Amino acid sequence: MHWQIDLIVLTFVIFCAIAAISVKDLLATAILFGAYSFMMCLLWAVMGAVDVAFTEASVGAGVSTVFFVAAVFRTSRRTKD
Amino acid sequence: MRLIGFIIVCLTGAFLLYGTTELPDWGDPQSPASVHLSNHYIERAMEETQVPNLVTAVLADYRGFDTMFETAVIFCAGLACFLLLRDFRKEKERFYRHVPTGVILHFKDSKKKLPIGKEFQHMDKQWVPYDIIIQSVCRILIPFIQIYALYVVGHGDFSPGGGFQGGVIFGSSLILIAIAYDLKTLVTRIKEKVLGIFAAVGVLIYVGIGFICMLLGGNFLDYSKLAKIIPVDPGHIRALGMLGVEIGVGIAVMAVMAIIYINIVSEGKHDEGL
Numbered sequence: 001m002h003w004q005i006d007l008i009v010l011t012f013v014i015f016c017a018i019a020a021i022s023v024k025d026l027l028a029t030a031i032l033f034g035a036y037s038f039m040m041c042l043l044w045a046v047m048g049a050v051d052v053a054f055t056e057a058s059v060g061a062g063v064s065t066v067f068f069v070a071a072v073f074r075t076s077r078r079t080k081d
Numbered sequence: 082m083r084l085i086g087f088i089i090v091c092l093t094g095a096f097l098l099y100g101t102t103e104l105p106d107w108g109d110p111q112s113p114a115s116v117h118l119s120n121h122y123i124e125r126a127m128e129e130t131q132v133p134n135l136v137t138a139v140l141a142d143y144r145g146f147d148t149m150f151e152t153a154v155i156f157c158a159g160l161a162c163f164l165l166l167r168d169f170r171k172e173k174e175r176f177y178r179h180v181p182t183g184v185i186l187h188f189k190d191s192k193k194k195l196p197i198g199k200e201f202q203h204m205d206k207q208w209v210p211y212d213i214i215i216q217s218v219c220r221i222l223i224p225f226i227q228i229y230a231l232y233v234v235g236h237g238d239f240s241p242g243g244g245f246q247g248g249v250i251f252g253s254s255l256i257l258i259a260i261a262y263d264l265k266t267l268v269t270r271i272k273e274k275v276l277g278i279f280a281a282v283g284v285l286i287y288v289g290i291g292f293i294c295m296l297l298g299g300n301f302l303d304y305s306k307l308a309k310i311i312p313v314d315p316g317h318i319r320a321l322g323m324l325g326v327e328i329g330v331g332i333a334v335m336a337v338m339a340i341i342y343i344n345i346v347s348e349g350k351h352d353e354g355l
Contacts, residue, residue, distance in 0.1 A: 070346040
């Protein structure tokens, strides 16, 4: 019934996941992980699991992105490999 | 080597995709998860617990023991971050900035200190001029974020949300203070010891409610026995017990989020950072 929304969101999820492991800049990776979490949050909301979506939005897209950025702040910004 | 890795990843992915074909369909009423306990929860939870939000009823009441250890895991995460990263060595050098003139003072002796206030302010190597726009916006936003967090904790029974989400939102408002001002502002407003005590108190509230239920003659976390000491409608006593437990979870999660952030961003020194 919601297959158009599902398709768009799933495409974005896969796009974010591939981009997150292929970019060299760790800060960009952190932000892409945030976007990935937000897309997963939309997916949970479409499936009707609102509590899980809420947790994903606050923990996955919110605080863990900040933790990643904080960790990147204390390391070098670009990967070596 | 890269080729072998790529092949292994593709094979694992293919096996995982193959495995998902055996899983039941989404929302399948005949799936193992929906035939045993779920029916009882869906049909009876409202009359047994008087809590409209099924998820909270399952998490905080039917599976309260499980959630208690989830809170303990969060507490252990904060503890591990503290033990691994905390560095108690004092920074020898100090930088102060004279606010009216912008002159920077560099003290090599750690014993000399200047009073922090309108005249002098702390500085560190990553110091950037405070942005008036960001500060003003955050000053207005932070109270609303905190009230929303309290709403999420308090309304966990009725709407999506609960202790974990509310605690995370409250913790992120503390992190916003550190980002908008600087880390010292946050650390001087909420002492490290206070955060540690909060993290422990949150878990203790949860465990304490469980033990009070035992002392009143019930099972561990059997909230219906609380009716003996709290004079409310006995039908609502389980909702009240869940609210108490959620408040404990919220306090613990809030403190742990702040502890993890402060320790990561300052490499355990608690003085300078993002």
